[in-house]
Amino acid sequence: xxxxxxxxxxxxxxxxxxxxxxxxxxxxxxxxxxxxxxxxxxxxxxxxxxxxxxxxxxxxxxxxxxxxxxxxxxxxxxxxxxxxxxxxxxxxxxxxxxxxxxxxxxxxxxxxxxx
Amino acid sequence: xxxxxxxxxxxxxxxxxxxxxxxxxxxxxxxxxxxxxxxxxxxxxxxxxxxxxxxxxxxxxxxxxxxxxxxxxxxxxxxxxxxxxxxxxxxxxxxxxxxxxxxxxxxxxxxxxx
Numbered sequence: 001x002x003x004x005x006x007x008x009x010x011x012x013x014x015x016x017x018x019x020x021x022x023x024x025x026x027x028x029x030x031x032x033x034x035x036x037x038x039x040x041x042x043x044x045x046x047x048x049x050x051x052x053x054x055x056x057x058x059x060x061x062x063x064x065x066x067x068x069x070x071x072x073x074x075x076x077x078x079x080x081x082x083x084x085x086x087x088x089x090x091x092x093x094x095x096x097x098x099x100x101x102x103x104x105x106x107x108x109x110x111x112x113x114x115x
Numbered sequence: 116x117x118x119x120x121x122x123x124x125x126x127x128x129x130x131x132x133x134x135x136x137x138x139x140x141x142x143x144x145x146x147x148x149x150x151x152x153x154x155x156x157x158x159x160x161x162x163x164x165x166x167x168x169x170x171x172x173x174x175x176x177x178x179x180x181x182x183x184x185x186x187x188x189x190x191x192x193x194x195x196x197x198x199x200x201x202x203x204x205x206x207x208x209x210x211x212x213x214x215x216x217x218x219x220x221x222x223x224x225x226x227x228x229x
């Protein structure tokens with residue numbers, strides 16, 4: 001069974017600081033990787049995804065993530081955060097093979113950006 | 116604006132009562148998912164539908180939980196004899212198909228069992 005670990009429960013940053021949220025997964029096969037974001041009072045929405053190819057993927061609002069296969073990691077980064085990035089961020093993984101429908105989520109990281 | 120719609124948005128019920136939670140997916144989405152979000156616990160997978168069939172019910176916590184989907188569209192999650200530990204936000208999501216298509220989530224139903 002696959003699992004996802006997000007290292008930080010709550011991150012507090014000042015505006016313009018750089019962000020990196022850690023995500024590690026455990027699964028022996030080929031995976032699809034996702035980051036979802038939940039802004040206060042809103043539903044979960046897709047931030048970015050990785051299926052194959054270039055391990056550095058770019059998403060919306062200046063976010064990017066790097067897939068490092070040897071480390072089973074898919075960390076989320078942003079060079080300079082804004083107050084509007086305050087949200088909860090969820091890393092998720094699905095397998096590329098049979099059973100690929102099941103998206104397994106991490107427990108989430110709450111990001112608070114102080115103006 | 117056809118997003119995923121869930122009702123009710125909030126439900127308070129007494130322990131032991133049955134509840135029904137409804138999900139209207141995006142039109143044309145064949146895959147439908149139910150997740151449960153508890154404080155500090157992330158999203159827990161409950162069940163997945165492809166069309167009207169549920170090939171994987173392994174995430175349902177107990178036999179008090181059941182779900183159905185009709186017409187390849189609306190889905191209902193039923194919790195019988197609710198317990199306090201059932202209190203959580205129940206999220207529904209749909210996607211064009213399984214696997215790589217991103218999930219589109221509803222706003223969830225916040226269930227409180229008193």
